[in-house]
Amino acid sequence: MNPRLVALLLTSLALQGCAFAPGQHMTPDDVTTVKPDEPRAQLVEVTPKSLQQQQQRATADAKALPQALLDYKTPEYVIGAGDTLLVTVFEHPELTAPGSQDQLDANTREVLNDGTLYFPYVGRIRASGRTVSEVREQLRMGLAPQYTEVKVDVKVLRYNSQRILLSGSFKVPGPQPITNIPLSLVQAVSVAGVDLTDANLAGLTLRRDGRDYLIDIDSLNRKDSQLSRIFLKDGDYLHLNSNSRNKIYVLGEVRNPQVISFGTTRLTLLEALGNSGGLSPDSADGDAVYVIRGAENFAEATSTVYHLNARKPTAYLLAGQFELKAQDVVFVGPADITRWSRFISQLLGSASVVQTGAAFRN
Numbered sequence: 001m002n003p004r005l006v007a008l009l010l011t012s013l014a015l016q017g018c019a020f021a022p023g024q025h026m027t028p029d030d031v032t033t034v035k036p037d038e039p040r041a042q043l044v045e046v047t048p049k050s051l052q053q054q055q056q057r058a059t060a061d062a063k064a065l066p067q068a069l070l071d072y073k074t075p076e077y078v079i080g081a082g083d084t085l086l087v088t089v090f091e092h093p094e095l096t097a098p099g100s101q102d103q104l105d106a107n108t109r110e111v112l113n114d115g116t117l118y119f120p121y122v123g124r125i126r127a128s129g130r131t132v133s134e135v136r137e138q139l140r141m142g143l144a145p146q147y148t149e150v151k152v153d154v155k156v157l158r159y160n161s162q163r164i165l166l167s168g169s170f171k172v173p174g175p176q177p178i179t180n181i182p183l184s185l186v187q188a189v190s191v192a193g194v195d196l197t198d199a200n201l202a203g204l205t206l207r208r209d210g211r212d213y214l215i216d217i218d219s220l221n222r223k224d225s226q227l228s229r230i231f232l233k234d235g236d237y238l239h240l241n242s243n244s245r246n247k248i249y250v251l252g253e254v255r256n257p258q259v260i261s262f263g264t265t266r267l268t269l270l271e272a273l274g275n276s277g278g279l280s281p282d283s284a285d286g287d288a289v290y291v292i293r294g295a296e297n298f299a300e301a302t303s304t305v306y307h308l309n310a311r312k313p314t315a316y317l318l319a320g321q322f323e324l325k326a327q328d329v330v331f332v333g334p335a336d337i338t339r340w341s342r343f344i345s346q347l348l349g350s351a352s353v354v355q356t357g358a359a360f361r362n
Contacts, residue, residue: 040301041292046308051321058323065226066213069206074182074231079127079135080161083111087119087139090151108157121146132156132180156180162234166192169199169240178234185230188238189217201264203241208233218264248324250276252332253284269308270319272330279310279332286311288333293325 044050079085086108109117115128122142127135136154143150162178171193176183185206194201194217201218220227232238243263251257255277260267269291273279279286289308295301306322308315324330 041303041305044304044306046291046306046315046318046322048318050306051318054323055321065215065230069208069213069230070226072231072233074233076131077156077178077180079111079130079132079156081111081113081115081128082160083127083156084158084160085109085111085117085127085132085135086155086157088153088155089143089147090153111161128161164188164232164234164236164238166238166240168238169195169242171195178232183232184228185215185217185232185238186220186228188232189240194240196263198242198244199263200241200243200246203243203246205239205241206230207237207239208235218266246326248272248326248328248330250330252330253280253288253334254278254332255280267324268320269322269324269330270316272324273319273332276330283334285333285335286315288331288335289315289319290331290333291322291324292329292331294327294329 088107109119111117111127115126116124117127118124119139119142122139125135125138125142130138132154136152139154140150140152143152156179159177159179163175164178164183165175166188167173170189173192176188176191189204202216204215204217206213206215215227215230217227219225243261246262248260248262248267250260250272254273256275258276260272260275269289273289279289287309289310291306291308293304293306295303308319308322310316310319
């Protein structure tokens with residue numbers, strides 16, 4: 001091959017090198033100019049104003065608990081099958097055995113599966129579906145023909161008829177009883193304990209009456225949280241999802257590209273970059289820091305690409321306030337000189353092949 005032709009070819013390729021240098025890179029035009037068959041995306045500059053809007057949306061989402069959950073008020077406890085009642089008839093030891101634990105157990109009455117219980121001189125009465133005060137009055141009236149001015153007290157000794165169930169990333173999953181003391185969501189989660197190494201705190205599902213409600217328990221630490229207003233009822237099911245899908249992908253010109261798993265709702269762009277070793281000082285373009293947030297339905301919805309100019313030190317203040325979401329992709333593009341260097345490396349490799357082929361021919 002003619003050496004002049006080879007030189008001319010290499011020169012021509014070199015002049016175009018910046019345009020098609022190898023390696024991934026992104027520009028604002030890549031976002032705003034989209035082909036019809038590509039996912040749609042909008043470019044948003046990370047500025048103090050856009051951060052304020054993001055934080056306002058996050059605060060609104062944290063407050064936006066389903067009204068049906070907030071409106072639920074715990075009613076007076078209703079006795080059910082399986083509950084054990086302690087019945088005391090004052091001043092009548094033949095009906096109430098005072099003293100030891102064994103004697104105390106003798107005063108208990110378990111509500112049977114058919115909802116009834118038996119008491120001397122009264123017979124079998126229905127207790128299921130009634131409150132403690134209603135059962136007390138029923139026993140008093142049943143004893144009235146035998147005892148004048150009888151005084152009766154009824155308490156639930158063991159609560160077995162109503163419960164909630166917890167599963168997933170709890171330290172102690174399983175049932176918890178509903179008692180005469182209202183059980184709040186916060187209390188139930190606290191009793192079960194959260195496995196912080198595995199739990200997705202933003203992924204608690206409460207299933208009630210056939211409906212699923214997604215609750216962010218990490219928002220409990222935020223100002224004006226309303227989680228403490230949610231109370232549970234019989235049959236509620238709580239499932240705390242794993243953080244296995246709570247991942248951030250950090251790619252491009254960082255020292256340690258990686259996948260970051262997190263269990264809370266708050267992971268900032270600065271933390272993600274810091275966990276990845278920061279921008280590569282030799283190859284990264286500080287003006288090419290992007291957060292790619294895909295839409296759930298690419299065909300109908302528009303994805304968002306956030307752009308941060310990290311060449312200014314103050315940009316890291318913005319990065320420290322920018323909250324990432326699960327499945328976000330953080331991409332740091334290469335500097336022009338890096339793409340040029342990679343292009344030259346490949347070009348020289350191609351040139352050596354050409355020269356070897358020419359020498360072989362000669």
